[in-house]
Amino acid sequence: MTGIPAPAVIAAPRQDRRRMLARVPFAIVGLYLFVAVFGPLLITYDPVHTPLGDRLLSPGSMTSTGDTAWLGTDGLGRDILAQIVYGARTSVVIGAATVGLSCLVGVGLGAVAGYARGWLDAVLARVFDVLLAFPAILLxxxxxxxxxxxxxxxxxxLSATAWISFARVTRGVALSLRERAWVDAARVMGVRGRSILGRHVLPFTAGPVIALATLEFALVVLAEAGLSFLGIGLPSSAVSWGQTIANGKGYLESAWWISTLPGxxxxxxxxxxxxLGDQLTARYGRGRLDDRRTKTGDPL
Incomplete structure (x- = not known):
């Protein structure tokens, strides 16, 4: 250990621990995605079937069919573990679809508004502000x-207002990029605006958009659970964590596991x-995905 400063020796294990802790959210989110994709293939569950003889079984109890209800059953005899697994797929599908649609609409409108400027940018920017002021969950x-x-x-x-955040972020990046030297050079060379947007502007929005998409995914999953909890989200034939939590609100004292475990x-x-979204925002949220290329003027 000679020649190595003592503070450096102490700091190395700390940095390793920080790196390991930083990977924990990736591992947990990856586990959820794995359960959402492959879990329903391993568990047979019919959300419509209601075996009333197995109702309100505590976690670890044996069902009438000889199976084990590892997380108990609800007031209609349905297995809580199966509802959690199938609810994970529902949340991932709805979250991915909503974020994908919002990203497609928001990035497109934001890039056009930021690059075009003028009256088009003024109109779209006012539309963004008006819709942003409207309560998203109420709409x-x-x-x-x-x-x-x-x-x-x-x-x-859920996509009705979720696209606005993508539009605002993309517009801000496009406003700064349209003044860069390589964009001016492309305009002077006669490159069409559509090509400039696709090759010299949109690639630089990838970092901030990915960071925002992660945060929006969490908000969408939470909003979907809220709608299902209120009974205005998914139909009863679909499994949702919000529905499962709502089904157990009348049994909080006698069967706490119905609402607590999905919650x-x-x-x-x-x-x-x-x-995870905070980590990505700190790294890419201000367009630092391509800082080195930006400083050197290389368009990608």
Missing amino acids: AIVIAGAFERSVLVVVVA LTLSVLIINIGI
């Missing part, structure tokens, strides 16, 4: 309550996605 409740319950309606309801599952996912 989602109105849309979801006005139509028959389905996955498509939930995705549309803890939802909380752990939201917390870890939030931490």
Whole structure:
């Protein structure tokens, strides 16, 4: 150990621990994704079937079919573990669909507004501000309550305002990039605006958009659970953590596991996605994905 300063020797293990702790949210979110994709393939569950003889079994109890209800059953005899597993798939599908649709619309409008500027930017910017001032969850409740319950309606309801954040972030990046030397050079060379957007502007929005998408995914999952808890989200034939939590609110004293376990599952996912989003925002949230290329003027 000669020649190595003592503070450096002490700091190395600390840095290793910090790196390990920083990877924990990635591992937990990856576990949720694994359960959402492969869990329903391993567990047979019918959300419509209600074996009333197995109702309100405590965790670890034996069911009438000889199986073990590891996390207990609800007031209709349905297995809580299976509802959590199938609810994970529902949350991932709705979250990915909503964030994907919002990203597509928001990034497109934001890039056009930031690059074009002038009256088009002024009009779109005012539209963004007006919609942003409207309560997002209230608009989602109105849309979801006005139509028959389905996955498509939930995705549309949650996407109605989620795209605005993507548009604002992309517009800010595009406003700064349109003044860069390589963009001016492309305009002087006669490159069409569509090509400039696709090759010299949009690639630089990848970092901030990915960081924002992570945070929006957590908000969408939480909002979907809220809509299902209120009974205006998914139909009864679909499994949702919000529905499972709502089904157990009348049994909080006698069967705490019905609402508590799905609630803890939802909380752990939201917390870890939030931490993961904060890490990505700190790294890429201000467009630092391509800092070295930006400083050297290389368009990619």
